[in-house]
Amino acid sequence: MTSAPLSTPAHLRPQLAVHRLGMAHPGDLSALAALFDAGTMAADEVVAVIGKTEGNGGVNDFTRGYFTQSLMQLLAERTGRPAEAIWRELPCVLSGGTEGVLSPHYVVFSRRMVPADAGCSGGSHVVERETRIAPGTAADTDAPARREAVAPGALAIGTAFSPPTPAQDIGRWTHVRAVAHAVRAAMDQAGIDRPEDVAFVQLKCPCVTSARAQAAVAAGHTVLTADPGRSMAFARAAGAFGAAIALGELPDDPALEGAMLRDFDRFSARASVSSGVEVSANEVIVLGHSARWQGPLRMGCAPMRDALDIAAVGEALRPLGLQATPQLPADQATRVAAVFVKCEPDRRGQVRGTRHTMLDDTDINAQRHIRGAVGGLVAGVLGDGRLFVSGGAEHQGPDGGGLVAVIADVG
């Protein structure tokens, strides 16, 4: 596990910076290079990248690989370290597909030690999370809203890579536990002690490929599925369940293995998971609030009940002191640092009782459909198309819905 618990000298504190940068094409890292050139941040301060590239978001979307290669090359040039070594340590989670009003961009998370400033972090901005939906259970639309006080502190980040998950473990309980373990390691690194202080977990989990599956079978193992597409869905489920266990949303009960891709009332309300053939280990980015960090950034996250749940955006904004009426005013919009959305074409073929055609379209992939629609909705509320909107939301928020998370400067 390439992650160590947070340990800082008494007079210094970590502070997170979040930069949301545009790109002219998937190989264009000029905006980040300019920040390096200007001294805004140093290349070795970068701890994670989450981005949205303009491919199709499917198996043959090479914009993710192109961006990653370009990013690692830039970081290698600026740090003097080999690109390959950086690639093994720096989580870089990309979602392809900028349908509709979505704009290609990437969010750079960087950490810097700054002199401890007693008055900066802490009590002034207690972040609250209000939700109509209890995570880890069925969405109960009649339930009274829960309002939880979130720990004082500033936005913190921690990352971790699990050991490689072998093909025979993909989508099984050992996979779930490996993710849970990695999420806890990332929480430790972030200095986030309480699961309820975690605002958002971004995961990238490995899946089987035909070759990996065949090798596992040849070695006497069995695989859950040899179909890469199906394996990706199981990997996302394992990631969601692993995060849910680490965050206390689900019990660490192996009997839950049977609920994966079956009982969609079991979910994490704060995990966003992608899966890809290009990784062999589970990559974890944990974002949350910690009194050991300082700075003006805070994060809100809310589950979306379905693809029309516009109220969820307001819920994610509320703890940040932001309010859309119906759109975020310009002075509030400038305080938004990054937005992350998970969504899903409802597998029952309907949204609120009317038929949708996303799952039956031979011309446009269903994930492209749903990203475009939910992206349009959230962009309308925020007045900005620079959103990380990703499909494949199994067990990540309510069935047929997903979740929305916002980072903002509350300083």
Place this chain on the structure above:
Amino acid sequence: MTSAPLSTPAHLRPQLAVHRLGMAHPGDLSALAALFDAGTMAADEVVAVIGKTEGNGGVNDFTRGYFTQSLMQLLAERTGRPAEAIWRELPCVLSGGTEGVLSPHYVVFSRRMVPADAGCSGGSHVVERETRIAPGTAADTDAPARREAVAPGALAIGTAFSPPTPAQDIGRWTHVRAVAHAVRAAMDQAGIDRPEDVAFVQLKCPCVTSARAQAAVAAGHTVLTADPGRSMAFARAAGAFGAAIALGELPDDPALEGAMLRDFDRFSARASVSSGVEVSANEVIVLGHSARWQGPLRMGCAPMRDALDIAAVGEALRPLGLQATPQLPADQATRVAAVFVKCEPDRRGQVRGTRHTMLDDTDINAQRHIRGAVGGLVAGVLGDGRLFVSGGAEHQGPDGGGLVAVIADVG
């Protein structure tokens, strides 16, 4: 012009009914047949149909033809008139493409004479139109909102077919004037006297085909363009300008011909135009308010500044006494009878300063992108995916934006 001014006996008044019906596939008219069977309406009371079918919305979208054939066949069976004759008199405007959360459906407008009920229509529901954007001029975001009192009365409908527009006239000022003339005829049929009482005009305008263009040239004429795609854009422009003249949004000035597809600050804020090779005449549906009609239906319409203009939806709802906070409450949502949206992928490649990729996507047509995004936005506000969302919004609302119109029961 197949349209006659409204003339009714003193004791009777026309009343409009609007039914929004789902379909299982483009040939499925069973919901309308059921209404006929139940006696809810008679086949000869149907005066217009506007629908959204699940094709790709492009040149090779045959769901529109399939639906039209099925509709005309049903009406022929139920009225005993030839399908062909009905097809020549009944405007049927279809937009293909139910991207994202949009749901295939069709809106049936039917007119019935009912005993005049002095108290029903009239003063109780004065419909007001408030707008931040003055139609026919450049969008002025700093202008104070204009609030216009709309004439008392109930929602009225009128339809008209212009004479066939020859290929050499398509997209020229004679085309514009023919549309203006037809819109006025439809207003007369609707009994709408003042242009400001028109809420919404839906048009379907002919364009050139290669064959028509060649025939016109062979006969010694010149055509504006022989490219059908380009011709469709000019036809939409002619439709929008024609409506704008009839509605008093633009002056009837031939010098404006040069503004078509050039000066996008000239537009109608209440016209929605489609163009297709399958028509040779301009088909017009005018909806507005008239004291000579009765019934509980009213209509609101607002221009959209860009693809993120969520406030415009509220503006269209407000005169109907509806309010989204941020979504229309269920009891208000049931009062919505139909929704019409026009939108456009911003041709400058950006939405509010950030790059979009709609125009450069070789895999998904730009119109499909924008329909999915704006459809997601409007559906989120209304809590319903049964929206007529159509692209190709040249001169129909502000450049890069469009318009949104809502019919609701205010009774």
Place this chain on the structure above:
Amino acid sequence: MTSAPLSTPAHLRPQLAVHRLGMAHPGDLSALAALFDAGTMAADEVVAVIGKTEGNGGVNDFTRGYFTQSLMQLLAERTGRPAEAIWRELPCVLSGGTEGVLSPHYVVFSRRMVPADAGCSGGSHVVERETRIAPGTAADTDAPARREAVAPGALAIGTAFSPPTPAQDIGRWTHVRAVAHAVRAAMDQAGIDRPEDVAFVQLKCPCVTSARAQAAVAAGHTVLTADPGRSMAFARAAGAFGAAIALGELPDDPALEGAMLRDFDRFSARASVSSGVEVSANEVIVLGHSARWQGPLRMGCAPMRDALDIAAVGEALRPLGLQATPQLPADQATRVAAVFVKCEPDRRGQVRGTRHTMLDDTDINAQRHIRGAVGGLVAGVLGDGRLFVSGGAEHQGPDGGGLVAVIADVG
């Protein structure tokens, strides 16, 4: 089973006519109407239609339904029988997708009784079938070509509809046997006594829909799969196995049920199967040679080893006295009446050892890819794009390949 054995008066014989007709769009039956108007054939002589429409060939391809509705409407007008009744008796098998050089067209099979002409049919054109691949077994590329004398006679046609196949039977051995029974009934109707005289079988088999699967489960049954896409594959397999049994290519052995969608060395070399939600019974068209028919038409059919097997086209042409060098000369091309091709994107991801990308393309469906490629190949040999090229070739010809069949006038 709506099929009766062939029985004709002594002085009359059936003669098959095959017309290959173009269409301007999927609702355009004008070419067939013109043949009726000209007296070339009567509407009640039409016994089957196989066509290629310009949709995407996927779940949401409504060009098939549009064409079918238009065809049935025309036949109803011309015969005075209800469209619904004709639809239940007349096999109409459509494949959507005219990728690349493929041209939208439909093949109309009509049967007419003509005075028996002793010298016309029979010995002069013994059709031989030469094949490098033994049907029903693994392709053996080293096997010497088999040359079988095919029965003398003219091209004959027979059709049959099985009883509806219930959801719980789809893809199971009872389904296979129902198809085999229907194929034999169609052979009887055609007057084809020996399985080896069958040249080609076109099948359309029902699959489960979500609704049908749920109803079956509610009634206490189990279904093989509730996934419509997977069910279509099983239905095609059942169709292929059923035909193979009737044609003597596979034994009628229930143990073979385990080979369906698993052992792709088991196949029919003369069956082309499509599956769709729109049918509940298995529709069968059998084409072959019978001494009881007369006329100048004959048919050849050859399996394709893979998507590059250009030699197979020559094999299908050879028994018809046609030879491509490398293209069919114009005088021979005019004798071709219809061409049918089944093909498949190789599920192992390679064609002859080099990688293909058809299965990983999120933008274009794999079946569209393979139809375009194999269509280009066969069209190049024949010099004509009017080919029925259909994907989904499980157990229809060798794995990764398919088959090609040609009807020609040899008179």
Place this chain on the structure above:
Amino acid sequence: MTSAPLSTPAHLRPQLAVHRLGMAHPGDLSALAALFDAGTMAADEVVAVIGKTEGNGGVNDFTRGYFTQSLMQLLAERTGRPAEAIWRELPCVLSGGTEGVLSPHYVVFSRRMVPADAGCSGGSHVVERETRIAPGTAADTDAPARREAVAPGALAIGTAFSPPTPAQDIGRWTHVRAVAHAVRAAMDQAGIDRPEDVAFVQLKCPCVTSARAQAAVAAGHTVLTADPGRSMAFARAAGAFGAAIALGELPDDPALEGAMLRDFDRFSARASVSSGVEVSANEVIVLGHSARWQGPLRMGCAPMRDALDIAAVGEALRPLGLQATPQLPADQATRVAAVFVKCEPDRRGQVRGTRHTMLDDTDINAQRHIRGAVGGLVAGVLGDGRLFVSGGAEHQGPDGGGLVAVIADVG
């Protein structure tokens, strides 16, 4: 002009090697790295690369940029020169889109000086070019085949970069002349003296972008078109005309400027042109035969009349001593080193009198359609899917057709 005439010591001669390499994804250069590792070739011997990547081939196809970045990075590592410098000198022409059976691959051209071997090059393999179509004139299908003796010698290569073509020159006669000049420079570098000894010219020409067009207009220039797509077509026309002039297929007559994109009977039968926003200079690769080179490689090239012109493949093979019957036998197929095809969806909407649907498909780009179809045809003849098949064939071969070129080892 970064090109110098061929000049070699008396005892040494240049020899061309051509390697056709597969790739697992657009960033996979491992096959080339392996050749470097094995000493098969040195990185500084590479003189040009032509490849086919698995993108969509459209504006948003980033597989080309990804491959180029990866290639330049590998060459930089192995030569010690900056990637940027190599990129400015080494022509790398990529076509996106591996539709159907086409396989992602790249062709590496490398040049090495070897001891002169009097017996090796020269008379033994006189390459002949036979064609039914006179280049530079209308296709005359009745004309007797012309058989021209091509100069003895081995396959030679020359490359050149023109100076940057300013936006105001794109698609104009100055652009044509710049290309012609660069082609002649590449011929000089190749040591090819006679135009008729040139077998094939691959070009990559710059086009305007919106930004470049605006800058040119701001500087007081006019541009032919500001639409990038249209500009690419003009750039391809300029490339084709420039090559045709250098090869003597068209006269150097400025009056011909009016024929560009109008008179499609004017074409080069040996030029393949692509255009892209990523280049500012015209990149040229000339391949032909020269007595000053040695080695076993030769090249054949033939125009294709239309998308069904299978005979053209045989014409390209014939001078190489290869014959398809109907497919190239395995022992001949191993001698094929590379294949290049240009093709075009017939803009008149028909192929040999039957309607095609490529130009009206809103779901699949027309170029993807035609590449898949012609790729299937040529792959069927050669038994191999590793073909460079590129669309956009304006003035490159007959209208609606294109050309096919083959490099083979005749030793």
